[in-house]
Amino acid sequence: MEKYDCLKLENQLCFPLYACSKEITRKYKPLLDKLDLTYTQYIAMMFLWEHKEANVKTLGEALFLDSGTLSPLLKTLESKGFVERERNKQDERNLVIKLTKKGENLREKAVDVPPSIAKCVNLSANEAQMLYNILYKILNGGKDSGKNN
Amino acid sequence: MEKYDCLKLENQLCFPLYACSKEITRKYKPLLDKLDLTYTQYIAMMFLWEHKEANVKTLGEALFLDSGTLSPLLKTLESKGFVERERNKQDERNLVIKLTKKGENLREKAVDVPPSIAKCVNLSANEAQMLYNILYKILNGGKDSGKNN
DNA sequence: ATAAATTATATTGTATACAATTTAATTATA
DNA sequence: TATAATTAAATTGTATACAATATAATTTAT
Numbered sequence A, B: 001m002e003k004y005d006c007l008k009l010e011n012q013l014c015f016p017l018y019a020c021s022k023e024i025t026r027k028y029k030p031l032l033d034k035l036d037l038t039y040t041q042y043i044a045m046m047f048l049w050e051h052k053e054a055n056v057k058t059l060g061e062a063l064f065l066d067s068g069t070l071s072p073l074l075k076t077l078e079s080k081g082f083v084e085r086e087r088n089k090q091d092e093r094n095l096v097i098k099l100t101k102k103g104e105n106l107r108e109k110a111v112d113v114p115p116s117i118a119k120c121v122n123l124s125a126n127e128a129q130m131l132y133n134i135l136y137k138i139l140n141g142g143k144d145s146g147k148n149n
Numbered sequence C: 001a002t003a004a005a006t007t008a009t010a011t012t013g014t015a016t017a018c019a020a021t022t023t024a025a026t027t028a029t030a
Numbered sequence D: 001t002a003t004a005a006t007t008a009a010a011t012t013g014t015a016t017a018c019a020a021t022a023t024a025a026t027t028t029a030t
Helices: A014-033 A039-051 A056-063 A067-079 A101-110 A113-120 A125-139 B014-033 B039-051 B056-063 B067-079 B101-110 B113-120 B125-139
Strands: A053-055 A083-087 A095-099 B053-055 B083-087 B095-099
Touching: A014 A039, A014 A113, A014 B014, A014 B039, A014 B125, A039 A053, A039 A056, A039 A067, A039 A095, A039 A101, A039 B014, A053 A056, A056 A067, A056 A095, A067 A083, A095 A101, A125 B014, A125 B125, B014 B039, B014 B113, B039 B053, B039 B056, B039 B067, B039 B095, B039 B101, B053 B056, B056 B067, B056 B095, B067 B083, B095 B101
Parallel strands: none
Antiparallel strands: A053 A095, A083 A095, B053 B095, B083 B095
């Protein structure tokens, strides 16, 4: 074990994580192009499909993104007609993001995406579950997620 | 199992991968600030510390980056005095990137980074190895890496 | 040998990311 | 109740990412 071994790319854990994330995002592109969404826009829409509406803070916490990323992204989604942006009447600081009809309808086309991606990533069910658990353990700051199925 | 369950964020594998990658990169920032490097510049330097020199193509294949990202990044590294950029005399299409003395010396300070990051990511040795293997399996297109230690 | 194809890098354009700052609204406090 | 502190978004500035295109050098094919 040489002094500089810890600086070799092949000994990093973060590097394959970084590379993998990008490679998978790239695989999404042709699928998401059909929906007129980028990957980041897609995960924002996923949150909205599930929760119907959200403010920027909530969305940011769920997606690990800040307003610097979300503000322009949400304007883009609005310009595409997928969401509406309006201030909360009770607390004008909050921006309420809601799906439009067009945004809701997009969900129908989007259901084809996850199965297509699954085909690109050739992991066994066990490996996928393992990966999932370890990633959430990292995201939760070292605490186990408890999921086993 | 509802029709739209596959579109829930919590059922995605790519999302925690994407979020995890970003969160860990964020943890690098204060450490890399001391070296005057960004994360992407850091992995480029890692390759150069190990291989002494490289052209853009080689670097791009190793880092999963294209010339659109690397060209400006390498100019930045040059402006910081860490690398030299010169055309290969035998084949002027190739740009040869070499470490400067300052770039080589930075390696001494960089050896402190990996141990500091390891402390931030609370995984068991077994989990880390598992994660490593699965990520490379994905990067290699579904073929197992064969590494077990 | 010269046009055509290929290769390597750079450039352009769009979209993230995120730290830091700013702005506006609300809440807490003196 | 005026002021301070806090909160939520937006903006600014820097640095990726990457597809698509452009440019220049080299190689291949005619």
